[in-house]
Amino acid sequence: MTIKRRPLLLAGLVAPAIARAQAGWRPDRPLRMIIPFAPGGSTDVIGRVVAETAGTLLGQPFVVENRAGGAAGLIGTDAVAKSAPDGHTILVNSNAHVVTPSLVARMPYDPAADFAAVAHLGRVPQVLVVNRNLPVTDLASLLTWLRANSGKINFASAGIGSANHLTSEVFRAAVPGVEMQMVQYRGGGPAMQAVISGDAHMAVDPVASAISHIRGGTVRAIAVAGPTRAAILAEVPSATEAGLPAFDNAAWFAAFVPVRTPAPAVAALNAAFNTAMERLRPRLGELGVEVQPQYATPEALMAFVRADMARSAAVLRAAGVQPE
Template identity: 70%
Template sequence: MRRRILLLAPALLAPAAAAAGQAAPRWTPSRPVRAIVPFAPGGATDVVARVLSETVGTILGQPLVIENRPGGAAGLIGSEAVAKAAPDGHTILIHSNAHVIAPALVSRMPFDVLADFASVAHLGRIPQVLVVNPRLPITDMQSLLAWLRANAGRVNFASAGIGSANHLASEVFRAAARAEVQMVHYRGGGPAMQAVIAGEAHMCVDPVASAVGHIRGGTVRAIAVAGETRSAVLPDVPSASEAGLPAWSAAAWLAAFAPARTPPAAIATLNAAFNEAMQRLEPRLTELAVERRPELATPEALTEFVRQDAARSQRVLREAGVQPE
């Protein structure tokens, strides 16, 4: 009898195994995947999206097409386009932590930043760096703080737009330095940086990923990297703590999102493609100061991280006196 049961076991397990296989069908895109970046070209979000796009497209078997859709507080226009797109896996959003800042700035949001999006993949953490126009009489944090006091209310501080990660980091700097500046908002990190280079603005905060080329080229002067530690990409630039302003701590993160109700199989395929691309391109991403966070590799971990960061970021802006309009 025992022998008969053992012989029957594989036959009994086969239907269950087949059912398990059917429960998790593999999804593949049937056409190019559109990745909306809600900022102008040239900023860190756009730079990282374009570095990843070709490899992700190769893994998916369909091109990943980057579409810049700037405008609105915290990239609201591009985000809304994705929130309202068909949840079929063929439209995603590549955004920064500005995604979760929007509710602190806009009183009537056209979507819910948590409920209307599905987490796809964490695309890295990027330290922020403070830069100034090199023609200013500023060489370090102490001379910057003295210059800010001497020119209170007359300093143009460029940001990547209301609610951008750069804006959040700039507000944290303004509070830490107790500086009276005019915050000037542009349509992305690229235009903000160009304003500083041209002398239209005096200073800005930018992710190291997009600022490093300008710093090395001498078109802007780096003063400090936010936080306690230096960036390996900019080893000669002191951290804010080393420079004498330890209260200035900020970093940007990037992630991919899909419209809510996108099938789990599509999310899984996209997640795997981005994670594999991040691994293949790690040397290039490291050059851009993009730090991988393996503990956030799953959509579930990213969802919880985003929820917590939304609460923290919105609190920082409220404490800085920023009110939704």
């Protein structure tokens, strides 16, 4: 019943926004979509998929620009913060948007105060995987093994502040008394390879990129971080049902514009992105992206952003990460 109601909920939120947008702002030239990471990553792929349909709805194409550099996408995000607030420059970012203040001591912008939220572009669940030769088959046996090997465990991570790293730290905090060495790699791919080779015992990775390794038998999936199973990895239990509800975190993606962007422009962009997300739901599902209708309005999304910024800061402080 819940699955059937969610599209109706999103449709109910989107329809009034579309009506408002049609009566107001329309872009008068191609739109810039700045993605603050290199091409090929999850943020880039999701942004480009949604941009194509959203551009058609708005009557102007999106020109995607990858502006990688700086901690957690600092350079590209700052470029959007300082761009003209006319609705024609849009930032598509991940959790990195709220993590940056925990990594950078002198921020050139405020992730909440300097941006207006436009649309949530879905979440991608994270999955905990272990080396296939580890003598564990589920979360209970893994916890037993971890407690017996405290101080000897290498936990591969995809770089400080990444969604993988945050989820890894959430797991570490959920099993107090077990000492694990967090080993930082230059991305999720190298971290996964470390688990496959045995250089690391375990890692967290988005289900979309981990699924081929899990199905291929090169790593063993233990649990999906969160209360529910991942749609594309339905055979793997959630952490909550496996008995560790505190292990809950996922990667998320969203679109933003500079804070002084006129409300009619924000409404039109919000309607286009939400409609695109609904139309692309099956395709996004193949990428492991789960649409989140509860954040369909800019107000709901901004409340989520502020809450996640505080939560992420607490996780990183507890892990000993200090801004530099």
